[in-house]
Amino acid sequence: MGPKGFQAAGIACGIKATEGAKDLALIYSQAPATVAGLFTTNRVKAAPVLATRRKVRRGICQALIVNSGNANACTGEQGLQDAEAMAHLTAGALHLPPQHVLVSSTGVIGHPLPMERIEQGIPSLVARLSPLGFPDAAEAIMTTDTRPKIITEKVAVDGDEITILGMAKGAGMIRPQLATMLAFLLTDAQIEAKVLADLLHEGARSTFHRITIDGDTSTNDMLLLMANGEASKRALHAQDRRFRPFQEALFKVMDHLALAIVRDGEGRTKVVKICVRGGKNSRAAERLAFRVAHSPLVKTAFFGQDPNWGRIMAAMGAAGIAFDPRKVSIFFDDIMVVEHGVHAPGAGEAQQRRVLQQEEFTVTIDLHAGSAEASILTTDLSTDYVRINASYRT
The missing domain is CATH 3.60.70.12 (L-amino peptidase D-ALA esterase/amidase)
Known part of the structure; x- marks a missing residue:
């Protein structure tokens, strides 16, 4: 009713x-x-x-x-x-x-x-x-x-x-x-x-x-x-x-x-929360989160369960937002994979893959530049997404 x-x-x-x-x-x-x-x-x-x-x-x-x-x-x-x-x-x-x-x-x-x-x-x-x-x-x-x-x-x-x-x-x-x-x-x-x-x-x-x-x-x-x-x-x-x-x-x-x-995203196999924190302002944090969430290279890595954090760093750098890469930390759920802009010591690839094998997980990016934050929900980019949209009119 x-x-x-x-x-x-x-x-x-x-x-x-x-x-x-x-x-x-x-x-x-x-x-x-x-x-x-x-x-x-x-x-x-x-x-x-x-x-x-x-x-x-x-x-x-x-x-x-x-x-x-x-x-x-x-x-x-x-x-x-x-x-x-x-x-x-x-x-x-x-x-x-x-x-x-x-x-x-x-x-x-x-x-x-x-x-x-x-x-x-x-x-x-x-x-x-x-x-x-x-x-x-x-x-x-x-x-x-x-x-x-x-x-x-x-x-x-x-x-x-x-x-x-x-x-x-x-x-x-x-x-x-x-x-x-x-x-x-x-x-x-x-x-x-x-x-x-x-x-x-x-x-x-x-x-x-x-x-x-x-x-x-x-x-x-x-x-x-x-x-x-x-x-x-x-x-x-x-x-x-x-x-x-x-x-x-x-x-x-x-x-x-x-x-x-x-x-219910087209062809999705993952739901990923992109959380940017430690930003100078919420607008900048949001733009960075969206840039990562929209990156085809990042999204295909999620689909392949590939913990390729370098793609995340590259996407951030292309967002047109000022930040210091040397201060950046990145986490897959609670596992730190990047610290001070480089590979985090002790971040084993097997642990990282286990996170990305889940249907839903969080990528947290800490800029260490302030207190602003923003979160975006996105999906991976799968072969099914391409198939669905390649044949949408038929």
Whole structure:
């Protein structure tokens, strides 16, 4: 069950080549909901991103329709018209104003939407709306994902039981500032749109903006938070003592989804936390962590379980951040492999390999230059990743 007053559905309407694969999802709130959103920073923005970003600025919505299998990106004026048509068709079926219907898409770039199939699918989609329909919707937004990503969290606020549901898709082109990532957060708490926006920005900074798989940024990233107030007696405000438990529950949902995306990274065999500490400032620490996390040589070494710390040092040096290599220490979990910028005495290769043989481990880089730190979650780069992306359109 999702939050009070929300329903969802997911069906197959023939957008994807695989017969029977769900590819059209709908989320509906029986009452108007406040909404906030974050969108791709890619200069090439898909039509549904442009359409939905404009509507989210109004702070009110009541439905969201999502298709997978086609990004509706780089499709020109026709793409914008198709995104608006999806909203209008959905609004008509639900008897809503079109401006209250948001649109999202994910899939192959550069192909027009098969609008005839979508138009035929919308009545069936609306007919299947149910408080139990969220798993189907989570499946319908997937592309190269191997499994749906969905979580529900409940929190008691002033005698009210508030529910937060989150669903996401993403397995490749995952780079902070979002990346082929769609994430939809729903709650029956009563919260103003401005407060939602502040919550979303703060939560994303430590969750969705701190993950990367291949360093590419999508045209279609979208993170939405909707609140319909159906379980709240009165609105939550940031200065309210009741606000903190809700905030913690929301950030827990966001953190769970971000980790689930990394764990489902295309072709991944490892989940690696890159932690840079001892930096002069957090921005520099973050840039170094991302540079290491994006290095193909570092990531392929992780895949090969090769403790080649020299690749980490080289990646750091190419980050454009000032640091003293002679002060650097590097650890694989708790095993020091570099001390004062050179191979650490007593760091046996067999011990190092045992760490890298694990499915999840941490690489810690200490700059010994200050107290700032930053952590990034990433994956290895495997032969399966190449295979998946070499044949994505087929």
